[in-house]
Amino acid sequence: MAGDAPWYEAAQVVGITNALNVAADGLGAAGMTAVEPARAPAEVRATFDEIRAFFGGAAEVPAPFRLIAHDAGYLADVWGATRHAFADNRLPRRLKAALAFAVSMTTRSPFGSAFHLAEMRRLGVTERGVLEVIGVTQMFSSYTKIADTLALEPDMGDMAPADPSPAPGG
Amino acid sequence: MPTVRLRDASEYPEPIRKMFELSREWFNHDFKEPPAMSRVMAWDPGFGAPHGRAMKRAMAPGEFSRGEKEMVAAVVSGVNACHY
Numbered sequence: 001m002a003g004d005a006p007w008y009e010a011a012q013v014v015g016i017t018n019a020l021n022v023a024a025d026g027l028g029a030a031g032m033t034a035v036e037p038a039r040a041p042a043e044v045r046a047t048f049d050e051i052r053a054f055f056g057g058a059a060e061v062p063a064p065f066r067l068i069a070h071d072a073g074y075l076a077d078v079w080g081a082t083r084h085a086f087a088d089n090r091l092p093r094r095l096k097a098a099l100a101f102a103v104s105m106t107t108r109s110p111f112g113s114a115f116h117l118a119e120m121r122r123l124g125v126t127e128r129g130v131l132e133v134i135g136v137t138q139m140f141s142s143y144t145k146i147a148d149t150l151a152l153e154p155d156m157g158d159m160a161p162a163d164p165s166p167a168p169g170g
Numbered sequence: 171m172p173t174v175r176l177r178d179a180s181e182y183p184e185p186i187r188k189m190f191e192l193s194r195e196w197f198n199h200d201f202k203e204p205p206a207m208s209r210v211m212a213w214d215p216g217f218g219a220p221h222g223r224a225m226k227r228a229m230a231p232g233e234f235s236r237g238e239k240e241m242v243a244a245v246v247s248g249v250n251a252c253h254y
Contacts, residue, residue, distance in 0.1 A: 010245055014248065018249075099241065102246050107249060129234060132233055132239065133234065135227065135228030139224060140247055143247075144252035146211075147206075148252055150173045151171065151173050152253075153206070155205055156199075156205050
């Protein structure tokens with residue numbers, strides 16, 4: 001994971017995963033109505049089709065997208081950011097699904113945990129691989145709380161060299 | 171400031187100091203003092219040893235590489251808003 005670029009990608013996955021989870025878990029629980037694809041305007045249906053295709057031809061559009069689809073423009077922009085964040089790039093899509101699964105478990109998101117677990121499996125991660133991600137998530141959930149309880153100060157920050165490259169296009 | 175006084179490696183008994191050497195090899199980094207977390211976990215080997223073994227099992231290369239797992243660990247730490 002040399003250089004900063006993979007970490008920017010990871011941060012995008014973490015951010016948009018949380019954005020989707022808060023909509024799915026929060027709005028769903030609040031009783032907000034999801035947009036039904038069959039009754040949606042053409043513009044929304046087109047975005048729904050893209051979403052289903054991206055997620056392996058899923059039968060259903062994932063809940064967070066249906067919940068925010070009352071505003072077609074907003075849906076399209078959130079979807080654009082999601083697609084960009086989860087697409088294969090420097091980080092492969094299976095790792096991005098694993099990161100999203102770990103984030104969802106850590107934030108106790110029922111939607112995110114189930115959705116990204118299914119995505120990991122769809123992308124070829126076996127039960128062994130799933131357990132690997134669960135193990136890392138558990139152990140670092142433990143280490144972080146031990147560190148916080150004892151108010152430990154960072155002392156490993158200089159292990160990796162700083163990336164001297166400019167911003168993209170700079 | 172830490173809640174506890176972190177002991178220097180030299181304050182630990184010899185068998186524990188050997189564990190710090192393993193920690194240095196694990197991180198492949200020459201620390202002046204073992205990382206604070208290593209010294210915390212060494213305080214009570216009855217907890218630290220199995221916890222450390224579980225961590226090493228979890229981080230060992232498998233379907234995901236060690237580097238990929240470090241990234242998972244980093245995002246979990248970030249989401250937990252862990253300053254350390």
